[in-house]
Each structure stands twice: as C-alpha cells, then as structure tokens.
Amino acid sequence: MTSTNSTRFAIIGGGIAGASLAYRLAEALGSGKDIKVFEREDRPGYHSTGRSAAVYTETYGPPIIRALTAGSRHFFDHPPKGFAAHELLHPLGLLLAGTEDARTQAEKIYADCRALTPNVSFLEGTAISDLVPVLKPEWTAVGVLEPDAMSMDVAALHEGYLRGFKEMDGKIIIDAEIMGIERSSHGWKLDTKAGQWTAEIVINAAGAWADEVATLAQLSPLGLIPKRRTAIVFQAPDDLPETGWPMVNDVQETFYFKPDAGRILASPEEETPMPPCDVQPDELDIAITVDRLQTATTFDIKRIDNSWAGLRSFFSDGVPCAGFDAAQDNFFWLAGQGGYGITTSDALARLSVSILLGQEIPGDLNDIGVNAAELDPGRFIPPSA
Ligand SMILES: Cc1cc2nc3c(=O)[nH]c(=O)nc-3n(C[C@H](O)[C@H](O)[C@H](O)COP(=O)(O)OP(=O)(O)OC[C@H]3O[C@@H](n4cnc5c(N)ncnc54)[C@H](O)[C@@H]3O)c2cc1C
Structure with missing residues (x-):
C-alpha cells in the first residue's frame, strides 16, 4: 500500500510564477514547511522561464502589467543579502x-x-x-x-527564489507531474508521479498547462x-x-x-x-x-x-489571473503572464500571497493602481441569466 503525504499549500509548477510565489508565501508564513512545489520536469526552469528574452521594461503591455512590473523593481534592485551572487538587473535601455x-x-x-x-x-x-x-x-x-529598461539575470532570479524557499524549509519535488486532482474532505487529493499527496489549497502555476491542470480538478478552463x-x-x-x-x-x-x-x-x-x-x-x-x-x-x-x-x-484580455477559482475557494490561479512573467513576478507573488492569506493588498501596489479585482479569475465566468 502506498502512503499519502500531506501539505497545506501545493504549488503546481516550478517556473518563475511558482518559484516567486513559494518564496514570498514562505516569507509571509515565517516558514516554507507547509508549502510544496510540484514540478513535472527535472529542471524547474525548463519551459517558458528558461526561454525568455530577459528584459525588464515598464513600457510594455497593458497598464496593469506595467504597474506590476514597476511594483517588482524594488525587489530586483534590492534583493535580500545572499539572494543572488550578482546584480539581477543590468543597464540596457x-x-x-x-x-x-x-x-x-x-x-x-x-x-x-x-x-x-x-x-x-x-x-x-x-x-x-x-x-x-x-x-x-x-x-x-x-x-x-x-x-531605465534593464537586462535581467533570469536564471539568478529564479534560482534565488527557489534557494530562498528551500532555506525557509520549503520543498521542491521534481519529476512530479500532477496527473490527477480530486476533491476530498480536507481539500484535495493529488495523484503525482512522486506519489499520493493531500493539500488544503492547490495553486495552479502550471504556465501554458494551467487550463489542463484546472480540468484535472474538474474545474472550468479559463481560455488560456x-x-x-x-x-x-x-x-x-x-x-x-x-x-x-x-x-x-x-x-x-x-x-x-x-x-x-x-x-x-x-x-x-x-x-x-x-x-x-x-x-x-x-x-x-x-x-x-x-x-x-x-x-x-x-x-x-x-x-x-x-x-x-x-x-x-x-487569457483573452491579456491580463493574468491571480486569485481563487470562482467555483472552488481552495483552488488558486496564478497564470496567463504572457510575455511579462519575469518582470511582474515579485509584485504578482506578493499580491497573490495577500489574497491567499486574506490580507490587504500590499500598500505600494495599491498606490500604483494595482487592483486585485482586475486579476480575478471570476471575470471569465459569464453572468447568470
Ligand atoms: C521568447 C520569449 C521571450 C520572453 N521574454 C520575456 C521578457 O523579456 N520578460 C518577461 O518578463 N517575460 C518574458 N517572456 C515570458 C516569460 O518567459 C513567461 O511569462 C514566464 O516564464 C512564465 O512563467 P511560468 O512559471 O508561468 O511558466 P513556466 O516557466 O512554463 O513554468 C510552468 C511550469 O509548470 C510545470 N507544469 C505544467 N504542468 C504540470 C503538471 N501537471 N505537474 C507538474 N508541473 C507542471 C511545467 O513543467 C513548467 O516548468 C518571454 C517568453 C518567451 C517565450
């Protein structure tokens, strides 16, 4: 008989979205021990995160993207000591x-x-x-x-998030494709290539596969x-x-x-x-x-x-989703970052943590016009007749 492991938060996907959220969530909770990142590949940056053009620009994308990018800059300029061996941003223009x-x-x-x-x-x-x-x-x-547009060291940023998360007792499980997601009395039962797990909250940071992951959980895809x-x-x-x-x-x-x-x-x-x-x-x-x-x-x-x-x-409006599914309040979406997932990663992760933990949105993001409602997955649910 196979044993079942349990966790409070199961993050699906170890790209920049999953990694930044794992890092900021562990920081907010004071520990990563209740968070697991499940990554299908043996290298978390194998897909979009490892293939970007590595550019930080505040003049690209819709207004909410530009605000989330600007809201991430402080962290990229001033990461905590030991986060990365070198500067994360380099002058480009x-x-x-x-x-x-x-x-x-x-x-x-x-x-x-x-x-x-x-x-x-x-x-x-x-x-x-x-x-x-x-x-x-x-x-x-x-x-x-x-x-002031910059070149980014994406590998160092991604590694910094993952290393920082591990240092806070978080766990990244590689070669761990999520193959089934089922409702259970405590939240969710996950069938993974690395065994059976239960989780209170599932976080869908599966990049291009986010709609497929929602479908595994019997939830409506959002048209990614x-x-x-x-x-x-x-x-x-x-x-x-x-x-x-x-x-x-x-x-x-x-x-x-x-x-x-x-x-x-x-x-x-x-x-x-x-x-x-x-x-x-x-x-x-x-x-x-x-x-x-x-x-x-x-x-x-x-x-x-x-x-x-x-x-x-x-998504159809070009804006990412960061929020709970309209039908399941323990299934969280962090997807649809388009061509801006690296530059927006810190602000999106901090915003997501505030929603996950039922807190006010970070003041600096509020001040530059970031509004959680704009990123709510519920915007794709047709109004009832
Ligand atoms: C050519 C190009 C240039 C770009 N340039 C920039 C740029 O200059 N600046 C910028 O900010 N952005 C840029 N981007 C966009 C950026 O790369 C993406 O927005 C970002 O990497 C998305 O991150 P992610 O974590 O959502 O996705 P990913 O990095 O794809 O991570 C998702 C992870 O989920 C895993 N996964 C999926 N399904 C499962 C499952 N069932 N079980 C377990 N794991 C699963 C996958 O294996 C994958 O590792 C560019 C993209 C491209 C292609």
Whole structure:
C-alpha cells in the first residue's frame, strides 16, 4: 500500500510564477514547511522561464502589467543579502522605433507611459540614428526611449527564489507531474508521479498547462492560449560599441533585437497559438526574423548561432489571473503572464500571497493602481441569466 503525504499549500509548477510565489508565501508564513512545489520536469526552469528574452521594461503591455512590473523593481534592485551572487538587473535601455506609419501609435505609447515612467522621451530622426546607427533611415522616423529598461539575470532570479524557499524549509519535488486532482474532505487529493499527496489549497502555476491542470480538478478552463515566440542569436557587427545599443523594439511589434554578450538576440515577435508543449522554433519564423532585421537595419546576418522558441500564455484580455477559482475557494490561479512573467513576478507573488492569506493588498501596489479585482479569475465566468 502506498502512503499519502500531506501539505497545506501545493504549488503546481516550478517556473518563475511558482518559484516567486513559494518564496514570498514562505516569507509571509515565517516558514516554507507547509508549502510544496510540484514540478513535472527535472529542471524547474525548463519551459517558458528558461526561454525568455530577459528584459525588464515598464513600457510594455497593458497598464496593469506595467504597474506590476514597476511594483517588482524594488525587489530586483534590492534583493535580500545572499539572494543572488550578482546584480539581477543590468543597464540596457529600450528604444521603441518605427517608421512614419507608426507615429500615432508611438505618441500614444509615450503619453500612456509617462505617468508611471516619467523619464521616457520621444525621439525623431538623428536622435534615433545616433543612438542605434544600424537602423535604416526610414526606421528612425519616431521613437520612444526608456533609458531605465534593464537586462535581467533570469536564471539568478529564479534560482534565488527557489534557494530562498528551500532555506525557509520549503520543498521542491521534481519529476512530479500532477496527473490527477480530486476533491476530498480536507481539500484535495493529488495523484503525482512522486506519489499520493493531500493539500488544503492547490495553486495552479502550471504556465501554458494551467487550463489542463484546472480540468484535472474538474474545474472550468479559463481560455488560456499559449502562443509560440521564437528567438535567434547571431554574431554582432564589428561596430557594436562596447557599451552596446539599447534594445530596439519595433513600435508595431514585428521584430526586436538587443545586444547580448557580444552577440545580437532577436525575435520576429510572432504569436502563434498552439497547445501546451515543449515548443521548438520553426524554420520559417527564423527566416522571417532575418528578413525583417535585414529590411530595417544594416545587419548582414550570415549565420545563426542559436535559436529557440517558448510559449507566452494569454487569457483573452491579456491580463493574468491571480486569485481563487470562482467555483472552488481552495483552488488558486496564478497564470496567463504572457510575455511579462519575469518582470511582474515579485509584485504578482506578493499580491497573490495577500489574497491567499486574506490580507490587504500590499500598500505600494495599491498606490500604483494595482487592483486585485482586475486579476480575478471570476471575470471569465459569464453572468447568470
Ligand atoms: C521568447 C520569449 C521571450 C520572453 N521574454 C520575456 C521578457 O523579456 N520578460 C518577461 O518578463 N517575460 C518574458 N517572456 C515570458 C516569460 O518567459 C513567461 O511569462 C514566464 O516564464 C512564465 O512563467 P511560468 O512559471 O508561468 O511558466 P513556466 O516557466 O512554463 O513554468 C510552468 C511550469 O509548470 C510545470 N507544469 C505544467 N504542468 C504540470 C503538471 N501537471 N505537474 C507538474 N508541473 C507542471 C511545467 O513543467 C513548467 O516548468 C518571454 C517568453 C518567451 C517565450
């Protein structure tokens, strides 16, 4: 007969969402002993978390995302002593650049972002080409510069959360796919590849698989759509200055590129819907990336050094869910972070802890306009007739 283990909180998924929540929840409880993280793979960062472009920007995404990003910055700048061996953020800068066609859109982004990020500036012409000389003249018509955008050490952040959680007596169980979730008198019975468990509260931080995990628990999926995004890396041109250029993101989101340790990381910014899987790059997307970059810049890309793809998972309104399921008050969703799961991780984790423990939302998040209702999974339940 197999024995059953028990825990108070079972977090499903050990990516950045599960790891940050485990860390902040253990901190709030004064210990991680009542929290278990179940990760299907033998490496918690194997899926989206290990495949990001590692950029911190406050000018990207809907307003709630920008607020959650800004609300995470303090932690990234000032993590506790010993959290990481090096700084988590490194100067990068971000230039949203566009042709004349993108002027109205660029002006709107500039106006929208100034309240939260006052030092963004609007650039045109030579102010853009001086900054990024590889851009062809038609691509220097309009630009929005965010000088404080940063490169992130995602691996160090993710490891810091996991290590900190373990140091607070939390446990991460790898090779532990959750295969069944059943209601029980005390909460939930979990059938995992690492044995049987019971949990009072299940936290669904399963990334692209979040709807599948809800279905295992006989709950309604919320319409999460995983979307493939490809990245390539190639040799930087010889005239890349030592200080690099800022990252360049097309205002209309058809490509981005950024200096990355002497090379260039680029993406065609595609959003191809697909079922959750171990997604691989498509040759056509790689060719499209090269073509778009060679159209907008003077890059002459002769060889691709590396390429990969990952899933960015979105709900229909582009806003994540952080809150209890409308039908089960002991099933918590932390999913749908799209292309912003790393930058929003600390604020989303702190907000989630406050909801899980029935506390007020953190004051600093409230002050910048984060409203828990906006992230409530219940928003997808149709109103009753
Ligand atoms: C190309 C690309 C560039 C990106 N750039 C950025 C960026 O610059 N900045 C930014 O903030 N974000 C970026 N993102 C988005 C970011 O990577 C994601 O938002 C984030 O990693 C999502 O984290 P997660 O923990 O929800 O998902 P994941 O990292 O995918 O983790 C979910 C985990 O759940 C596990 N799991 C699933 N089902 C089960 C189960 N049944 N049992 C046990 N475990 C299970 C999976 O194995 C997985 O490890 C980018 C993404 C891509 C693809």
